[in-house]
Structures are given as C-alpha cells and as structure tokens.
Amino acid sequence: MIPVQYRDPQTEEILERRHEEGAPTIGAAVRIGFDEYRVLYRWRCVPTSCIVYVNRVTREARQEARTAA
Numbered sequence: 001m002i003p004v005q006y007r008d009p010q011t012e013e014i015l016e017r018r019h020e021e022g023a024p025t026i027g028a029a030v031r032i033g034f035d036e037y038r039v040l041y042r043w044r045c046v047p048t049s050c051i052v053y054v055n056r057v058t059r060e061a062r063q064e065a066r067t068a069a
Contacts, residue, residue: 002049006032009040009053023050030054 001019008015016032023045024030030037030052037054044051 002047004049005051006030006037006054007051009055015054020050024052029057 001021002023003017004020004023005017006015007013015037023042024039026039026041028039030039032054036057038057040053040055042050042052
C-alpha cells in the first residue's frame with residue numbers, strides 16, 4: 001500500500017490523505033468524503049507515494065452520465 005495525497009489543482013489544498021493499493025488511474029472516479037471526484041493527473045508517482053490532482057464532479061454531470069447510460 002502506498003500513501004496517496006488528493007489535491008485541488010487550483011489551490012494545491014490537500015483534500016485527503018490515505019493509503020491505497022495502487023495509484024488511481026487518470027479519469028477514475030474517487031470518493032472523498034461525501035463528494036465524487038475525477039482524477040485529472042498524477043504527479044510524482046513513485047512506488048513509495050503519489051500525489052493525485054482531482055476535480056469535483058457536479059451533480060448535473062453525474063445525472064447526465066446516468067441518463068446517457
């Protein structure tokens with residue numbers, strides 16, 4: 001398991017730190033708290049740690065994805 005930091009790309013704020021089995025893939029959905037985020041990109045992903053930048057998914061985008069499916 002590696003430590004992963006989830007960050008806001010505009011403010012560099014650390015949204016959450018946790019241990020994961022592996023680094024999340026770009027475009028993957030990640031739940032932080034009660035909100036859903038999408039992985040934008042990963043920075044400094046090495047076997048011992050990873051910094052991941054995420055963007056919050058709006059409710060409208062989630063509804064559009066459900067109706068399209």
